[in-house]
Amino acid sequence: MRTLYLFAFLLCQTVSFAQGPRILIVTAHPDDETMFPVTVFKTTRELKGSADLALITDASGGYNGLVASSYYGLNMVDSTTGRKHLPLIRKKEIMASGEILGIGNFFFFDQRDDYYNLNEKPYLEGKNWDIRYIEKKLDQILAQGNYDFVFCLVPHEGQHAHHKTASISAIRAVQRFKGAKKPVVLGGQAQNKGYTFKFSGLAGYPETNIASDAPVFEFDRSAGFGEDNKHSYMIVADWVKAAHKSQSGDMNQAMHRGDLETFWYFSLNGEAGISKTKAFFEAINNAGYSKK
Template identity: 65%
Template sequence: MKKILVFILLLVSYMGISQGPRVLIVTAHPDDETMFPATIFKITHEMKGTADLALITDGSGGYNGLVASSYYGKNLTDSTVGRTYLPLLRKKELLCSGEIMGIRNFYFFDQVDDYYQLDPLPFLAGQRWDIDFCDRKLDKILKEGQYDYVICLIPSEEQHAHHKTASILALRAVQRMKDKKPVILGGRSLNKNYTYSFTQLEAYPETQILSTAPVFYFDRSYGFGENNKHSYMIVADWVKACHKTQSGDMNSSMHKGELETFWYFDINGSSKVEETRMFFDVLRNSGFPTK
């Protein structure tokens, strides 16, 4: 009975009688948000919440636009051309993506998007990025934003070092907070039959997942409306289509990944697991309800 009452209170709160959930997304590259765009869309459009996005890199290393080179009239697979034009082009693409998702504020950190690698240590140690600047800026954003949730990418071993570093920066910033702390979640899109699992990134204890918490999810492929031909997959496709400079990656990911999945970090403690579970229940029941 207590759980039902809490669920009703959350539902009433998030459906417009009071302010909806406040969310900060922390990612490394423009297009990283394509891992969970339907969740953000539902928060901002259907739960009447707000979402801001902190982008750590300048996006200058994304030489993935073979078809986009024709679209933009520039050889975006060439490093010299890319370093010159990609930062501005990718910011514009992120603004397009953000308009669809309902992003309120963008915070650009403009750290170098140097090259693909796996080790986050050179970045966290300040050898490649200005970590002191990043820490101060994240601290300020979190303090002023008073967020309920922070969403980053799950920092698994096979991920780009930039992804891992951005997520660790977000985790450490939440840890540093003195007052009410938001729940921080690590997200990624997966197929329904996924076998992926995550426990912790070795050598970074702040990335440990609370083993007793479920993996939260939103099924963006669930059909509704006339002949069940509608789903929130279209939102993900709209967002992916904004990132034209990344035409290779976006082409291969279009209309794939039915689930937007979220891992609950141990630093949140166990007291907010049930609240987070109910948050996702409300999310799934907002707008056009899904399972």
């Protein structure tokens, strides 16, 4: 009976999502997608959907690859070296990550990855980045992509200004979208089990408010299955992290961590999108080798 139910459920989702769910990921830096790689992998590899990625910065500011210096033969912790070589190196790395994830199209916006800070206003106001160009490009991508979902990082107060700007730009693009099928935009991040993190919206940006009647959607990438329970989807996250060799410091700390991929539902999506999102995550959790 359960087998018949699951077959009927997946058949309904095949009809609902046509050729499978379509996702647009909007992030600031290569390696930001390591917050939710398994959800993307399962979408493209197991639900036979598709995913594209829009990368806002040129990634020239990520010079923390001490071990990567030996790998690349360059001083990867030197800012001058980083500014010169990282944009090309990190494009290659995100494309290697994308091969694992099944990314179909990459959109590079090449805004300057200037420095770490928490103030998103100079970026959103067009002082540090060409925000009009970003908005125009995102509008074009959404108009042509027929997406079901847009993934960005949760734009909480402690996030890097680049992350907040990329996420708010993605949310606003969905807000502006006038097409027949408006995508659902979700804010994602990796969490450990038993997390206490809460997010209801970023102060001053009502478009980031979270719907109080929507759950936090989750996928447990650490759940064991198969022979002796030695398998888990955590390996996919590690594959993706390992693609970002220039970020050997950050990726070393992140390796095999973050049990859950969690997604917050923005209120601007409306109530109708909640059932669609629930169906999507039920399909994600029931696909592949996850425990039923």
